[in-house]
Amino acid sequence: MDSLLEIRGARREFVTPEGDRIAALDGVDLDVGAKEFVTLLGPSGCGKTTLLRAISGFEALDGGTIRLGGADLTALPPFRRPLNTVFQSYALFGHMTVARNVGYALEVAGVPKRRREAEVAEALDKVGLSGMGARRPGQLSGGQRQRVALARAIVAKPRLLLLDEPLSALDRNLRQQMQIELKTLQDRLGIAFVFVTHDQEEALTMSDRIVVMRAGRIEQIGAPRDIYRRPRNRFVAEFIGETNLFPVTVDRVEGPTALARTAEGVELLLPAAGRKPGEAITAILRPTDFTLADKGIPGTVRSAVYLGSDLHLFVAPAAGGPEIRVTARDGQAAETGAAVHLAHDPARVHVLEGG
Amino acid sequence: MRNPWGWAALTGFSLLFFVFIYAPLFVIVGYSFNSNPVNMMIWERFTLDWYTGLFGLTERVMDPNSRAAYIESTDQMIAALKTSLTVAAFTTTIATVLGTATAIALARYRFRLRGFYNGFLMLPMMMPDIVLGIGLLIFFVTLGMQLSMLTIVIGHCTFLTSYVFIIVQARIAGIDPALEEASADLGASEWVTLRKVLLPQLAPGILGGALLAFVISMDDLVITYFISGTGDTTLPVFIFGMIRRGVKPEINAIATLIILASVVIAAAGLWLRSRKTD
């Protein structure tokens, strides 16, 4: 894939009021393809917003370069960068009509009024707000404002659109609807999106690739499925989705399967490929990877939470050790205090090297 | 949750408080229509003499027995009013520009002397009028500047810049910085952003600051008193002089007109503000 955006060695330090230096960006390399939807995901303070603002030009880098389509942007002020942003607060100009908001980029670029009006109408049409041009931002609903912000940011036809947690102010239903619409719009426009969020579900739904960040560094870059099924380390595993982590020692290898055991004695089966007896590793199993069966890890249900379509169980293994999270399908009855066995498919186990 | 007796007592106290604030003004208004010139506090009958006297509509005789004790001079009063309006107009313009520019600079730029400027811009407002007044007096006299309308405008601008600064700064604090970032992001240069986004957003604050500056300039007594010299006098200084020479019924009439004007201005200000909120 030829990359549109190339970030190399981006560094940015902040000094806290107490005088401590904090690296908001600690040597970040990132490539974004011309039609790619890339999400920056991480807990607050991980540097994702700083990275986005460095791309848009609102944060200067202490080191590193940012190139867009081969041109070096690093030293350019925001208004000279050929990319646009959808702001978290939308940042709509309250003193202007919707149409003037949307046409702002063209207005300041000196595009003649007639052409401007045509392009504004087109942009409003793309976000499903045709005919709303005469209104004021104050008269719109949250979802409509979101769309205006979107239309405003795409009217100048940037090759890269940056989105800073644009859905965080919307309620759950509208958010899910907008996730789909955003993805569709990105496909239709054929441009790159860099999207910042702390919501993993949002990231998994929309992205071509997810960039998981922590403490100014990139922990893992990959397709949603890769990130979920094959996290590179504990942090990624625990940040994306619910996880059971088992520090285990490999006991023996039998054909395609290996048997491993936790210090307490909980036994797990996992793929044999590359495993050696006596090796200390971490086995990762998602709650959905377990099923309630007649055989498997024996344990007692400590609590059961009913969540619509499925049942979340916390099971204390009979051997001891931390409780295991299990998602049982609706209909599988398991009450608090019930004795159960947890079975799993060895192929679903993901292994992290080391304890 | 509240006990009714406590609330009733609080309400009573508060209503008395408002009586305390407004009763004196009503006393003036009432007695501006009283025909008794000797003891204005004893009601004789309704008259408009003091108002017509103000405008020189009545023949006035310099006779101690005459009812209309001579008010200094209608011409002087009109001239003082004109001076006040002229001074206020110039002062408002200058102080609004200076105060707004500084408020924008302090709110939107980081620079080394920022903390110093914040304090420095507050100081003229906090400085007691009399200190500023005599400081300017000595300054102008030492420099050999003729005391005139110009010196009054300069004097008013010093402390009114502070007032505008504070009002506009408060308004800026309520504006999302992302608006200006959005503008820059969409390709507008710093100057275009200032003109197309920040200033329109600030407009109500600037207008409010200007209105306040105008009203305070019209009302300023102390500073003007020291630096107005003999030529140009403003209305408050003129009235102050009249009061010092003794209470005359015409003062009631002027005072009533001023009260009326201030109510109109305040209502206009309120109306402007309520219009801006939607």
Added chain:
Amino acid sequence: MAIRRQSAILGLLLAPATLFLGVFFLLPLLIIALFSFLTPGLYGGVEWSFYHWNYGRIFGWADGIMEVFEPVYLRILWRSLSFAALTVLVTLLLCYPVAFWVSRLPERSRLFFLFLITLPFFSSLIVRLYAWLLILKPTGFLNSALMGLGLIAQPLEILYTPTAVVLGMVYVMVPFMFLPLYAAVDNLDRAQVEASMDLGANRVQTFLKVVLPQTLPGIMGGAVIVFIPSVGNFIVPDILGGAKGLMIGNLVEQQFLSARNWPFGSALSMVIMSVVLTVLLVAVTRARKTGAGHA
């Protein structure tokens, strides 16, 4: 926060006010300081030589030949400070309950009463003081009313007394105390008051432990804003105060407009200015401390 380059626009925004206030605000203050150390000329005007007796006359050193130490100046300074302090106290006691009351009113009436409070800002200071002259005169409104009601036989002598001066200052300063107080009271989270009572504190305890500490910044703000113009006031004592109501501001005015002793007047002004700057400094450092504590 956005990064902004230190651009030409920043210079353009700052230069006018810097220049203007530098010349017409800072220089005049410096000139007062300079004049306060110059020798008064015999017939007004100054001689450009160093002279510290201006301060000597006020604070107690004097050569006894040219100038004499007159304790009256210290007394008047003390009176100015105590009048100003009294004004702060009275406005506070008046405004605090009312601020509370207004903040608890329904929206429409709250806006109405807030408007009534701000209205005096728009009306003339001199007119408002003049009203009290009419009211307090021996033949004025108050005495006519009280005598008419048969409550008193002789007119009360209030005008030209310290009472009249403090009354006048309270009257003109009330809005300045009210607004910061109201802001503080209105900011107060009502749920905290309820929480305090829920936890067993009675009204007095709740007031002392929850309400008062949280409205203290408003009280301090109002106190400073009222104290500063009060201490150097000369209009109120000029109109309502007699010899016993004379304040330091009147002394300054006399030195400039009748006695024509500018250096001595400048020294008196320096005294006012130091009082004001001290109060401001104390207030700002206190506000910083409590502000840091709350954040």
